Amino acid sequence: MTEPDRPRRSGLRGFGHDGPSPWTDLDRPPLDAATLRRDLLVAGGLWTALDVVEETGSTNNDLTARAKAGAAEGAVLIAERQSAGRGRLDRRWSAPARSGLFLSLLLRPTVPRERLGWLPILIGVSTAATVSRVAGVEVGLKWPNDxxxxxxxxxxxxxxxxxxxxxxxxxxxxxxxxxxRESELPVPTAASLALAGAEVTDRGTLLRSLLREFAELYGEWQAAAGDPQASGLLPAYTARCSTLGRQVLVQLPGERELRGEAVALDTDGRLVVRTPDGGRQAVGAGDVVHVRPEPRTS
Structure with missing residues (x-):
């Protein structure tokens, strides 16, 4: 996907990076890495390192290499553009430079290993809460973490x-x-804060608020030994989950399908589906499609 032609300022250094970065889209200024570090890397806080790079293949891949080399918890890596971003089920995606927040976090949680599955839900809750508050756009969570x-x-x-x-x-x-922008959407079912009418689209403001919100919720979750109920994570997610109470089609591994009503999340973060025969099945992995109710006929 290519960006639309925009005026180019030659010789203008991007103040958000540690090297030259000419602006190619004046509506999308670079992040100010120095200011982000000053505001977020505080003594005793979760965040210990923060880097902004102009472009990389995958921030997850880069931060995984750092983790294997022994990097401390709390490293944050942000890319203005990813050329080989990855999503769930190894899906690939890309977006124009500086059109979003593309970042990875290095965490070393001390909770029981079986509760690590709650981490993506924790990130979803903190992101949705931040965006709803700062940008004035109501954000929901489609199970597990969209x-x-x-x-x-x-x-x-x-x-x-x-x-x-x-x-x-x-x-x-x-x-x-x-x-x-609408013309830049990878698929018609995608969206952006700007398209949703956000009051704030300044990425630095959003990023600072998001990382502070996550650090607070992460601390509470760790203090509760990862217990989703005691930490408040389960009720917070349930309140924002747009999947619950809906008819769903769950595409399971092995080309299997499950249809029914999404009725709850269990203590492991799995989606509980009530099947047409009245049974209940917990799903730990799968693609969920929200099924529109069929119109009633007289």
Whole structure:
């Protein structure tokens, strides 16, 4: 996908980077890395390192390499553009430079290993809460970890989350569309904050608020030993989950399908589906399609 032609300022250094970065789109200024470090890398806080790079293949891949080399918890890597971004089920995607927030976090949680599956849900809750508060756009969560907004009366995907375990560390990636234009959408079901009518699309403001919100919720979750109920994570997710109470088609591994009503999340973060025969089945992995109710006929 290519960006539309825009005026180019030669010789203008991008103040958000540690090297030259000419602006190719004046509506999309670069992030100010120095200011982000000053505001977020505070003594005793979660965040210990923050880097902004002009372009990379995948921030998750880059941060995984750092994790294997022994990097401390709290490293944040942000790319103004990813050329080989990855989503769930190894899906590939890309977006114009500086059109969103494309970042990865290095975490070394001390909770029981069986509760690590709650991390992408934690990131989803903190991101949705931040965007709703700062940008004035109501954000829902489609199970397990897609961010959704309403555009022109339709639910569309605003962003996604991918967490990967590497040794004792977790690398968590987040992609959030901020100023993506209609003509730049990779698929018609995608969206951006700008298209949803956001009050704020300044990426630096959003990023600072998002990382602070996540650090607070992560601390509470760790203090509760990863317990989703005691930490408040389960009720917070349930309140924003657009999947619950809906008829769904779950595409399971092995080309299997499950149809029914999404009725709850269990304590492992799995989606509980009530099947037409009245049974209940918990789903830990799968693609969920929200099924529109069929119109009633008289």
């Amino acid at each position: 961010l959704q907004v309403e555009v022109a009366g339709e639910e569309r995907k605003l962003g996604g989350i991918l967490t990967e375990l590497t040794g004792e560390a977790v690398v968590a990636g987040l992609g959030l569309n901020v100023t993506l």
